[in-house]
Amino acid sequence: MLVKSKLKYIQSLGHKKPRDEAGVFIAEGTKLVKELLEEQPASVLEVFALKEWLDAHSKLLTKSKTEEITPIELGRISQLSTPNKVLAVIKQFSSSFPATAIGKIVLALDGIQDPGNLGTMIRNADWFGIEQIVCSPECADIYSPKVVQATMGSIARVKTFYVDLKSWMINQKGVRIYAAVLEGLDIYTMKKIKEGIILIGNESKGIREELLNMANVKITIPRRGKAESLNASVAAGVILGQLV
Amino acid sequence: MLVKSKLKYIQSLGHKKPRDEAGVFIAEGTKLVKELLEEQPASVLEVFALKEWLDAHSKLLTKSKTEEITPIELGRISQLSTPNKVLAVIKQFSSSFPATAIGKIVLALDGIQDPGNLGTMIRNADWFGIEQIVCSPECADIYSPKVVQATMGSIARVKTFYVDLKSWMINQKGVRIYAAVLEGLDIYTMKKIKEGIILIGNESKGIREELLNMANVKITIPRRGKAESLNASVAAGVILGQLV
Numbered sequence: 001m002l003v004k005s006k007l008k009y010i011q012s013l014g015h016k017k018p019r020d021e022a023g024v025f026i027a028e029g030t031k032l033v034k035e036l037l038e039e040q041p042a043s044v045l046e047v048f049a050l051k052e053w054l055d056a057h058s059k060l061l062t063k064s065k066t067e068e069i070t071p072i073e074l075g076r077i078s079q080l081s082t083p084n085k086v087l088a089v090i091k092q093f094s095s096s097f098p099a100t101a102i103g104k105i106v107l108a109l110d111g112i113q114d115p116g117n118l119g120t121m122i123r124n125a126d127w128f129g130i131e132q133i134v135c136s137p138e139c140a141d142i143y144s145p146k147v148v149q150a151t152m153g154s155i156a157r158v159k160t161f162y163v164d165l166k167s168w169m170i171n172q173k174g175v176r177i178y179a180a181v182l183e184g185l186d187i188y189t190m191k192k193i194k195e196g197i198i199l200i201g202n203e204s205k206g207i208r209e210e211l212l213n214m215a216n217v218k219i220t221i222p223r224r225g226k227a228e229s230l231n232a233s234v235a236a237g238v239i240l241g242q243l244v
Numbered sequence: 245m246l247v248k249s250k251l252k253y254i255q256s257l258g259h260k261k262p263r264d265e266a267g268v269f270i271a272e273g274t275k276l277v278k279e280l281l282e283e284q285p286a287s288v289l290e291v292f293a294l295k296e297w298l299d300a301h302s303k304l305l306t307k308s309k310t311e312e313i314t315p316i317e318l319g320r321i322s323q324l325s326t327p328n329k330v331l332a333v334i335k336q337f338s339s340s341f342p343a344t345a346i347g348k349i350v351l352a353l354d355g356i357q358d359p360g361n362l363g364t365m366i367r368n369a370d371w372f373g374i375e376q377i378v379c380s381p382e383c384a385d386i387y388s389p390k391v392v393q394a395t396m397g398s399i400a401r402v403k404t405f406y407v408d409l410k411s412w413m414i415n416q417k418g419v420r421i422y423a424a425v426l427e428g429l430d431i432y433t434m435k436k437i438k439e440g441i442i443l444i445g446n447e448s449k450g451i452r453e454e455l456l457n458m459a460n461v462k463i464t465i466p467r468r469g470k471a472e473s474l475n476a477s478v479a480a481g482v483i484l485g486q487l488v
Binding site: 031035116120123124125126127128129130131150152153154157188221223224225226227228229230231233234235237238241242244 | 486
């Protein structure tokens with residue numbers, strides 16, 4: 001049985017402040033929790049699950065504290081509208097060393113505020129083999145439940161850093177910056193790249209001017225129809241697919 | 245002042261049954277309502293907005309019934325967690341004539357259940373100049389508030405039809421079917437197409453086998469990293485960008 005203090009503690013992790021103070025986040029659902037147990041077993045601090053789930057996944061659970069809970073208890077601690085069978089408390093990943101873009105492709109996000117978009121971009125990066133994302137401080141929190149769920153497990157593999165994008169980009173000397181804008185070079189005419197910073201802007205305001213001014217190349221996914229813009233995470237996927 | 249019966253009526257439109265019985269749907273926010281007023285003025289039946297919004301958009305409002313409401317009233321009828329300044333009741337678009345794929349590119353969706361994904365795909369189609377989408381009956385309802393919001397106005401331009409995909413595809417004689425799967429032909433090696441059905445499957449189960457068997461070409465966005473899959477709307481965007 002879940003004691004009341006634990007129940008309140010887990011519920012509090014839906015909010016950034018208690019989450020950061022405890023240095024943890026929550027992940028829900030079989031797919032996500034399994035990926036975390038496989039990729040980052042030492043980070044999975046506690047697993048709360050229905051009996052059937054614990055029985056079915058006992059081999060994966062040798063390193064984590066587990067607690068059997070009832071469906072009603074799961075309903076109380078879950079952040080999902082349709083709770084799954086498992087919820088885990090995960091240690092936040094260390095992000096002490098700053099990302100470098102030299103010799104690599106890094107995705108740089110300026111003010112991506114929609115949690116679903118940020119999570120989907122982490123998943124995009126993981127699909128296309130991008131190992132690092134740098135985010136401006138205005139981006140959504142990667143440990144918020146909606147971001148974590150949207151990554152579908154990729155949060156365990158892609159390193160994400162919150163940095164002052166301007167000073168970080170200044171330090172990446174010689175690395176070309178490709179900024180996604182509405183009027184730029186057609187990405188389908190470009191060759192693949194092996195090094196570069198791919199800069200994506202806020203869903204409605206785009207990239208801040210002081211960052212846009214630092215771009216070496218402005219790039220565009222050409223429009224054939226009438227939509228005003230593409231969804232930011234779709235745009236990031238299309239660009240990564242074409243350039244990486 | 246919003247009378248109680250009207251308030252209840254608008255609230256009921258969050259649900260499919262009352263929405264379909266009335267043959268309407270709701271759209272919220274300046275961008276979306278403006279696009280609908282510009283593209284489909286006759287479909288915009290009633291506009292409920294704060295005084296400042298009505299004043300600022302009076303030129304667009306010559307054909308629609310308008311009603312000034314207070315922020316509290318807006319909060320009560322809005323489906324958004326952060327209500328904007330305007331909500332409109334829109335007539336559902338006619339979809340009486342079935343879509344044909346001959347000479348065109350049509351996006352065919354088999355069981356896309358996440359409303360955000362469906363809305364984003366409609367927006368993708370609009371960006372890449374695809375005029376028609378056919379959906380299996382298991383797809384989310386295009387008139388549900390989350391789908392409408394995610395289209396960002398593209399719902400006014402892209403025609404969407406709910407059909408039995410198998411019999412519809414049988415009728416598109418000679419049109420090639422390109423099915424998005426995890427192991428198929430690398431899309432980056434393919435030439436652009438001018439006619440075809442691009443078939444995208446359910447977020448977790450993919451394309452049903454009976455439809456997959458009808459495909460002329462199985463296509464894939466090659467993976468370089470470790471993510472198990474791409475988000476369905478990102479995949480659709482990447483494929484449309486490459487093939488159209």
